[in-house]
Structure formats: C-alpha cells, structure tokens
Amino acid sequence: MANKKFKGKPFLEIFASSLQEDYRFPLLEFFAFLYALGTFVLANISVVPEEQSVYGLVSSLMGLPVIIFMILVFKNIAYGLGGDLEKGTIQTLFSYPLKRYAIFLAKLLSAVGAALLVLFGIQMFALVVLAPAMILPYISTVMTTYLASLSYPLLLASVILLFTLIVRKGGLAIVIGIVMFFAGTIFQSLATFVSLGIRSPLLLQILSVVNPSVAMQYHYHNLSVPAENLGTETIWAPTSTEVLTYMGTAYLLVFAVLLLSYYFFSRRMNL
Amino acid sequence: MKRWINFIGRIGTVAIAVGLAILIAYLIPPITMGGQSSTAGPIPMPSENFLIQQSSALSPQSGIRFTLATNGTLDMYGFEMGTSQIYEWLNSHAHQNQTELFLDFKDQYASLLVMQRQVPVGNSRIEHVPTKVENVTFFFVNPSQTQTVEFSWRTELLQTIAPKGNLLLAIGVTVPIGLILATPWLLSFAKPKRKQPKV
Numbered sequence: 001m002a003n004k005k006f007k008g009k010p011f012l013e014i015f016a017s018s019l020q021e022d023y024r025f026p027l028l029e030f031f032a033f034l035y036a037l038g039t040f041v042l043a044n045i046s047v048v049p050e051e052q053s054v055y056g057l058v059s060s061l062m063g064l065p066v067i068i069f070m071i072l073v074f075k076n077i078a079y080g081l082g083g084d085l086e087k088g089t090i091q092t093l094f095s096y097p098l099k100r101y102a103i104f105l106a107k108l109l110s111a112v113g114a115a116l117l118v119l120f121g122i123q124m125f126a127l128v129v130l131a132p133a134m135i136l137p138y139i140s141t142v143m144t145t146y147l148a149s150l151s152y153p154l155l156l157a158s159v160i161l162l163f164t165l166i167v168r169k170g171g172l173a174i175v176i177g178i179v180m181f182f183a184g185t186i187f188q189s190l191a192t193f194v195s196l197g198i199r200s201p202l203l204l205q206i207l208s209v210v211n212p213s214v215a216m217q218y219h220y221h222n223l224s225v226p227a228e229n230l231g232t233e234t235i236w237a238p239t240s241t242e243v244l245t246y247m248g249t250a251y252l253l254v255f256a257v258l259l260l261s262y263y264f265f266s267r268r269m270n271l
Numbered sequence: 272m273k274r275w276i277n278f279i280g281r282i283g284t285v286a287i288a289v290g291l292a293i294l295i296a297y298l299i300p301p302i303t304m305g306g307q308s309s310t311a312g313p314i315p316m317p318s319e320n321f322l323i324q325q326s327s328a329l330s331p332q333s334g335i336r337f338t339l340a341t342n343g344t345l346d347m348y349g350f351e352m353g354t355s356q357i358y359e360w361l362n363s364h365a366h367q368n369q370t371e372l373f374l375d376f377k378d379q380y381a382s383l384l385v386m387q388r389q390v391p392v393g394n395s396r397i398e399h400v401p402t403k404v405e406n407v408t409f410f411f412v413n414p415s416q417t418q419t420v421e422f423s424w425r426t427e428l429l430q431t432i433a434p435k436g437n438l439l440l441a442i443g444v445t446v447p448i449g450l451i452l453a454t455p456w457l458l459s460f461a462k463p464k465r466k467q468p469k470v
Contacts, residue, residue: 016274028281029288036292040432045404047328053404122289129293129441130433131331133403 010096011106018110022076031072031115032122038065039126045134054138055220057131058145061123062213066153069119070181073157074174076111081161082170100266108258112157120146145216148243151250152211156180158257165264188214196225201236208238210253212246219243273459280456286449290442297438303336304428323354324409324426334400334429337409339390341422348377348410349386349399357408373412390422400434 044060046053084090093103127135127142135142156177164173188211191203201223208215215238227233238246329335337347350357357376364372377384385407386399399407413420432438 016278020277023281025281025284026288029284032285033288033292036289037295040293040296043332043433045330045332047330047333047404050404053330118285122285125289125441126293129437131402132437133401134331 010098011102014093014096014098014103015106015110018080018107019114022080022110023114028118031068032118034068035065035119035122036126038068039123040130043127043130045131050134051138051141052220054134054141055145055216057127057134058142059149059213059217061127062145062149065119065123066149067181069115070153070156070177072115073112073153074160074177076115077157077161078164078170078174078177080111080170081107082164082168082173085164085168086170101262104262104265108161111161112154116150116154144243144247145213147251148213148216148247151247151254152184152213153181155210155250155254155257156184158254158261162257162261162264165261184211192223195223195235199225199233199235204236208246209249212243212250215243215246276455276459280453280459283449283452283454283456286445287453288449290445290449293438293441293445296432297435297442299432301334302430304430322411323357324411324424327428328404328406329399329401330404331400331402331434332431334398334431334434335407336427336429337397338394338425338427339397339422340394340424341390341392341420343413343415343418343420343422344392345390345420345422346412346414347386347388347390347397348384348412349407350380350410351383351385351405351407352380353406354408373410398429400429400431402434402437 039061042061042064043057046056048056081090084093094100096103124135124142159180160173160177163176164170167173188207191207191214195201195204201218204214204218204223218236219238219240219242222234222237224232224234324337339345360376360379361372364375385401385405386409388397390397390411401407411422411424
C-alpha cells in the first residue's frame with residue numbers, strides 16, 4: 001500500500017511539472033480565450049435537416065481552432081519533450097522511481113491530453129451555450145464528428161513525437177508536422193478532383209483511413225456528379241458503419257505510432 | 272497544497288478567459304437584414320381575431336425582430352410549423368368561430384408552441400432567437416371579444432453571434448466561478464516571500 005502511494009506521487013510530480021512547463025501563465029488562458037471566441041465567431045448553422053445541421057455546425061469549428069490546437073501540441077512536443085532531450089533534462093526524470101512508460105504517459109498527457117481537454121471542453125461548453133436544443137439531442141453526432149476530425153491532428157502529433165524521439169531535436173519535427181498538415185489538406189482536394197474525374201472513390205477511401213473526417217463529410221453530403229440522364233450519379237455515400245470503421249482504423253494507426261514512440265523512448269534511447 | 276492551489280487557480284483563470292470571450296461575443300450587436308421586411312395594417316380586430324405571419328427558417332444565429340404598433344393589448348404566439356399545415360388545419364375546422372378555432376388549434380399543437388408573449392399598447396419590439404433550427408409561424412391574437420384593435424408591424428431578420436440570453440447566463444456562471452477558483456492562487460502572489468537566511 002505504502003509502495004503504491006510512493007509510485008503515484010512521482011508520477012504526479014512529473015505530470016505537474018510538465019503541465020507547468022507546457023502551459024505557462026497566461027498561455028493556456030490565451031488559447032482558452034481564442035477557442036471560446038472562435039466557437040461563436042466561426043460557427044455556421046445551416047438550415048438543413050437537424051442532424052446534418054449539427055454536423056455542419058461542429059465541422060465549421062474544425063478549421064482554425066484545430067490549427068491553433070495543433071500549434072499548441074506541436075510546441076509542447078517539439079519544444080517541451082524535444083528540449084528535454086536536447087538539454088539532457090530527461091535524465092533527471094529517469095532518476096525518479098518510475099518505469100519509463102509512466103514518464104512517457106505523464107509527458108504525453110501533459111502535451112496532448114491537456115490540450116485536447118481544453119479544446120474539447122471549451123468548444124462543447126460554447127456549443128451548448130450557442131445552440132443547446134440542437135447539441136444535446138444529437139450528442140452522438142457531435143462526439144463522432146469530433147472523433148473523426150481530431151484523428152488526423154492526433155496522428156500528426158504522434159508522428160511528430162516519434163520523429164522528435166528519433167532525431168532528438170524539436171525544430172525539425174515541428175517543420176515536418178506543419179508540412180504534413182498542409183500536404184494532407186492539398187491531397188484531400190486533389191483526391192476529390194481525381195475521384196470526380198474517374199468516377200471512383202478509391203483515393204478518398206484510402207485517404208479516409210488516415211483522415212476519417214473525409215468519409216464523414218461524404219456520409220452527410222454524398223459525392224455525386226451530373227449523370228447522362230439529367231439526374232445525378234452518386235460516386236460515394238459511405239454508411240455510418242463505414243465511417244465508424246474508418247475511424248477505428250485511424251485511431252488504431254494513432255495508437256500504433258504511439259506504441260512505436262514508446263518503444264523508442266523505452267528501448268532505443270541510450271539514456 | 273500549493274500545487275492544488277496552482278491547479279485550481281489556473282482552472283479559474285481559464286474560466287475567466289472563457290467568460291471574457293463570451294462577453295465580447297455578447298457585446299457584438301446583431302445585424303438586421305432587410306430581406307424579409309414586411310408591413311401590414313392597420314388591421315381591425317376582432318373582425319379578424321387572429322393574424323398569421325410566416326417567417327423563414329430561424330436558427331440560433333438567425334432570429335427575427337418584430338416592430339409593432341397597436342392601440343390594444345395583443346397576444347403573440349410562435350408555433351414550430353409551416354403555414355400550409357396551419358391553413359390545412361384551419362380550413363378543415365372552418366365551421367367554428369375564430370376565437371374557439373384558435374384555442375382549439377393552440378390546445379392541439381401545444382407541444383409545438385415555442386414562443387408566447389404579450390404585445391403591449393403603443394410601440395414595441397419583440398425579438399425571437401431560437402436555440403435550434405426552427406420554421407416558426409407567428410400568430411397575433413386579440414384576446415378581447417369586444418374591443419377592436421388596430422395594429423401594424425414590420426419584421427426584420429436578425430443575424431446574431433448567439434442567443435443573448437444564453438450568453439448572459441454563461442458569463443454569469445463562468446466569471447464568478449473563475450474568480451472564486453482563481454482568488455487563492457492570485458493572493459499567493461501578494462504574500463511577501465520569506466527571506467532566505469544569510470549563511
């Protein structure tokens with residue numbers, strides 16, 4: 001019992017000091033202010049059937065606020081953990097009576113978990129203030145839209161973490177992350193054009209494995225082109241089960257990259 | 272203990288930051304859109320005991336403002352249904368007198384009643400910003416069986432950031448809670464630090 005108490009304290013110690021470093025006053029307050037104001041200013045409620053409208057409202061908040069979220073997470077990983085590796089302060093953490101997975105978890109929870117909690121918590125609160133009668137009955141749609149939209153940023157954050165651990169430098173990792181984010185956006189537009197041209201959703205389906213928000217988008221707004229008989233030809237209209245499958249795959253990918261990062265952190269670092 | 276004060280204090284400052292953001296959203300005035308502006312009247316009532324005003328679909332960011340002028344008190348109701356559905360129901364019950372007709376309608380569709388206000392004598396403004404997407408039809412009803420009321424109105428669509436009442440409630444919750452949580456942390460800065468004894 002006494003041993004258990006002893007293990008919990010160092011974990012909290014590392015977690016608290018990481019939080020202190022990652023979110024110095026008034027950085028967290030500034031981000032919270034932007035998330036809250038952004039929710040009201042960027043929210044776009046379209047007059048379409050309720051569920052589509054809720055999806056449209058939540059996805060309208062996934063632009064700028066998610067970029068802000070990614071900047072915060074990239075900074076935490078690349079400069080927080082990267083800085084610890086570069087300066088060698090990680091050695092101090094290894095001197096704590098803790099397994100490496102606990103140190104890794106404390107760092108991850110501080111860098112990504114807390115940022116995610118702030119983004120999600122504040123946006124949910126603001127959404128409930130904005131349109132309670134829309135959000136509360138469709139809470140499952142809200143949650144799935146968030147899960148689908150945040151999987152790609154989380155994948156990028158995991159890749160940056162892995163890269164930071166491999167090269168042990170934060171600056172380069174942050175550049176890689178930003179490039180990957182913009183490449184993903186460009187590839188999505190390109191895949192849509194190609195899919196419309198060849199009338200096949202294959203490219204979009206491949207993209208949905210890493211970014212399920214693409215599948216979710218076409219679940220609510222089918223991808224279609226004008227047909228020869230004056231009607232429309234639906235190219236891709238994924239069902240909700242398909243969207244959930246893509247989402248599951250995307251999070252498995254995130255988990256796999258995180259496991260690989262942990263492997264590097266625990267075994268491959270000669271510290 | 273100091274760590275907990277820090278942790279709770281930062282939650283408090285975040286709540287204050289959120290409250291300030293909501294305050295800014297609250298202070299942004301609504302934009303009036305002339306798109307659906309219409310005027311009517313003066314209309315003698317009870318020769319027509321109720322009037323129907325169809326609005327376009329409304330949302331938490333798109334409300335409606337009525338500018339009204341009347342020489343008698345009127346009741347105003349908003350039902351979440353389209354005018355065609357209402358006229359269909361009214362036509363099928365046309366044998367009743369108008370007052371009873373409206374009361375029957377109100378009883379039958381009580382679950383769809385989204386707004387109920389009283390229009391005072393003179394000039395007034397009534398705004399309705401819903402909390403979800405709604406297709407609302409408004410009724411102006413003369414509650415008096417004897418007094419004739421003349422009134423006119425104009426409607427304007429309002430583009431808002433969010434319903435003002437909800438924003439005000441959120442400010443009232445976040446800022447005081449934030450202040451309560453942050454005060455011990457902020458006070459800890461005011462305490463004079465103990466001097467290190469010289470060795």
